[in-house]
Amino acid sequence: MSLIIYSAIDPKINDGILYHLDLSDPSTYKTSCYEVLNSKWRVDNDNCYLETSTIHLPGFINDALLDIPVNINIKGSGNLESDDFVLLQYSTNNKWITIDSISGNIVPINNTVYSYLVKAISSGLSIKFRLSFSTNAQNEELTLQCSSTKDFCIGSPFISGTIQQYVWSNNPVNLSMFSAKNDTSDIIELYWETNNEYNNKFFSIERSVNGIDFKRVYTTLGKKYSNTKVSYNFIDTLSFKNRVYYRLKQISTDNKSQYFDVVIVTNSNLFKNDYCKVNVDPNPCVGKCLISVDNCSDSLNKVPLQFNLIDALGNITFINFSKDLIDSSTYKFDVENNLSPGIFIISNHKLFQNKL
Incomplete structure (x- = not known):
């Protein structure tokens, strides 16, 4: 397990959110103690923790390694000392692992978002996060802001080591379009698009002149991981009398494959006769x-x-x-x-x- 830590005013987190703390909903957390608990969690002269409910990471166990974005929005009272602290941890197997420990004397007096990327966590696991505040004198306060969904949240994970958001599906490719046309009798243009890809190794185009016997005529690499629209095309040169059939085959990195719809191209000259x-x-x-x-x-x-x-x-x-x-x-x-x-x-x- 490795960890990258960021600190910024704007959260460095992707748009999807797996979890956000809602202090009005006790099912999303538990806390050992507090001074204030409404739109913020405040601790004064005490040692308290706030723990999230169980968060289920997408995917099957060991299907992929994920990097998980985490945000906390905190501030201090300005009179904190080095023996006061903020502690952020996570657990996947009842053992708490420290993400960051911040001395009280360096906690900003204004609300500041700390953003973290917890790296190389297996997909499909259940995970919890725990935030602990400790102060040891009256009027020494630590506060977690909870007025928006991004003040304390767990973002949708990325595929470990990449900036690609993990998109888990039983289907490795979400195909949005597959079409073919011929502007001339012997040139056929094929197009297809995907909305997302996961573990996609390559595509192949197969052709048939009778709709029954197909032969591979083209292969191209997939994007492997993608959560944006990707366009592909292939130009086939073929002299045919009436019509020709094409089907699209997708092969994953585990060499499993699937076929998509057959498309049919009719010879443009046929329309003239x-x-x-x-x-x-x-x-x-x-x-x-x-x-x-x-x-x-x-x-x-x-x-x-x-x-x-x-x-x-x-x-x-x-x-x-x-x-x-x-x-x-x-x-x-x-x-x-x-x-x-x-x-x-x-x-x-x-x-x-x-x-x-």
């Missing part, structure tokens, strides 16, 4: 929905339709044959709730596709 507009209603579709097909080119009239459902991994999970296509037609699509909840692509291999 054989093309139909497809709509699914309702969308999302729960068990039963209607597929409307309209604005079809003349060459596609009376073409037999085969509707397929393709899951996020590119597997065909449902096949339904329907009647011939007649311009501006509506078809019932009924999967009778035999599918697991998820995102699927509805497709006809000759005409169109849509997501439901």
Whole structure:
């Protein structure tokens, strides 16, 4: 365990707060004694401590090492001596470890925020903090200010040794967007964004020309740790006749992986020839929905339709044959709730596709 100590008027603490002392709420603390206890905790000619309630650090135990910001806002009466003191400690296993000890004679007479960074604490642990005041003469006072949430607070932790705030989730990546488009028939641009990343090793893009067989075509490193928006892109050069399928794979530092939605790009030249507009209603579709097909080119009239459902991994999970296509037609699509909840692509291999 190591410790970095800061002292400043403005708290050096991240925006998130795990805990703040609320003297009006006894469930957030306990105290051995006091002279004043309202918007401040004051000790006069006594030896008292104030202890926080148990604070649960985010994450699983030993998942990561964390640096924990701590603020206290204190002042002295101006007549304190060197044998008076302020003591700040923490405990994770019933053993109290000293963060800082301040002699009374150097405690400022004006409210001053002391900010600390307790380093290399395991995620997932339960932790408590204790502030002790000791004075040994009448009218020698130490005061903890408690009028705002940042006067005595424990901030959201950082990943140890970094300035990245620890964002814990069962999902190592919060993906906000994954899309693809082609402005020309043989150049496809793919974009994706993350809102946060934890232990993210890299991404890979996989491509398929039939929606079933995928092959990796691109790999890029992730940010590993991030709590801000990160944008990625890949430009693929490919000559294809009708449509091409892409899926995004994410791999963590422990080599676990996950797939995200399949996106489909239709050859821009296809819109100039054989093309139909497809709509699914309702969308999302729960068990039963209607597929409307309209604005079809003349060459596609009376073409037999085969509707397929393709899951996020590119597997065909449902096949339904329907009647011939007649311009501006509506078809019932009924999967009778035999599918697991998820995102699927509805497709006809000759005409169109849509997501439901």
